[in-house]
Amino acid sequence: MSVIICARDEAANLAKNLPGSLVQQYRTTHEVIVVDDNSFDDSKYLLEEFKKTFKQLHVVELKQEAKFIPGKKFPLSVGIKTAKYEVVLLTDADCVPASEFWIDKMQQTYDEQTEIVLGYGAHHKKNGLLNKLIRWETFHTAMQYLSYAIAGNPYMGVGRNLSYKKTIFFRHKGFSAHNNVASGDDDLFIKTAATKTNTKINIDADTFTLSEPAKNWGQWMKQKSRHYSTAKYYKPVHKFLLGVYSFSHFLFYPLLAASIIFYGWQYALVVFGFRFLLQAIVFYLCMKKLHEKDLYPWFLFLxxxxxxxxxxFSVKLVKKPGKGW
Structure with a gap:
């Protein structure tokens, strides 16, 4: 298996997180490829030091920008083409595997039909309201895309923890269908390549990756704006299903308040109680599987x-995507 990490000016994150990928317990040969994309910091020298200790580390240094291909799709494509092994496992420089069995257990998910494996990219747990909101949104999104994949209707994955075979990447001509979009190296590729028979999920806790959540509201909003800018390119069926869910979710509490005021509060509370009970069961089971149970007491507020x-974030769905990473 080939682990691929793209990095631009990520020396601090590489110093902290790269060892987690390099010390994996894997039964056969593997490699860790870091694509250094035109960094101006000390990434080059840091990676040279890592290479002295870890022979499985391979560094691809890019010194020229790719014209007309914004974001990290070009460096990621270079990393995939460089990979020696058929199965690639993708993560980010700001992510660290939750265990030393990440590579091994992600590899074990594959069988003859499987070409894509979706993993869970969690965030480190910290104090504060913002951390809970970020982790809740990450959990909520994962609950959707993992459930859709189980139901045979996969529509996205996250680049923090995503694996697929090189053959499917080249069969779909890489990211050529959406090279003009800065984001989408994960969700738009999965939208294009995933089917009900070639995609599996792995939510074993040993296969999770952990990343640092945004440190402030502005940083988080910038991140989510970039992520949501790709939603307009989803398949119509997925846009419809996700839109119906979001719209009904958005309307529930205003309609509940209106029903209590203008109709009958007893009936409104029965509807609320039934929904609350279903949510309590579903969220508990999902949070238990994804090791987010500390969010459970907060689920009504969230x-x-x-x-x-x-x-x-609704305006971000129609906003033109930026060109940065």
Whole structure:
């Protein structure tokens, strides 16, 4: 298996997180490829020091920008083409595997039909409201795309923890269908290549990756704006299904309040109670599987928060994507 990490000016993150990929317990040969994409910091010298100790580390240094291909799609394509092994495992420089069995257990997911494996990219748990909101949104998104994949209708994955075979990458001509979009090296590729028979998920805790959440509201909004800018390119069926879910989620609490005021509060509370019970069961089971149970006491507050979340980020669905990473 070939682990691929693209990095631009990520010396600090590489120093902290790269060892987690380099000390994996894997039964056969593997490699870790770091694509250094035109970095101006000390990444080059840091990687040279790592190479002295870890022979499985290979560094690809890019010294020229790819014209008309924004984001990290070009360096990622170079990394995949450089990979010696058929199966590639992708993560980011700001991510660290949750265990030393990440590579091994992701590899074990494959069988003859499987070409894509979706993993869970979690965030480090910290104090504060912002951390809970970020982790809740990450959990909520994962619950959707992992469930859709189980149901045979995969539509996205996350580049923090994603694996596929080189053959499927080249069969779909890499990212050529959306090279003009800065984001989408993960979700838009999965949208293009995934089917109900070639995609599996792995939510073993040993296969999780962990990344640092945004440190402030502005940074988080910038990250989510970039991610949501790709939603307009999803397949119509996925846009419809996700749109219906989000719209009904958005309308629930305003309609609940209106029903209590103008109709009958008893009936409104029965509907709320039934929904609350279903949510309590579903969220508990999913949070247990994804090791996010500390969010469970907050789930009602976080569910209400989604009303404001949709208002804040709805404009990002139609905004033109930026050209940066």
């Amino acid at each position: 569910d209400v928060w989604m009303f404001f979340y949709y208002i804040i």
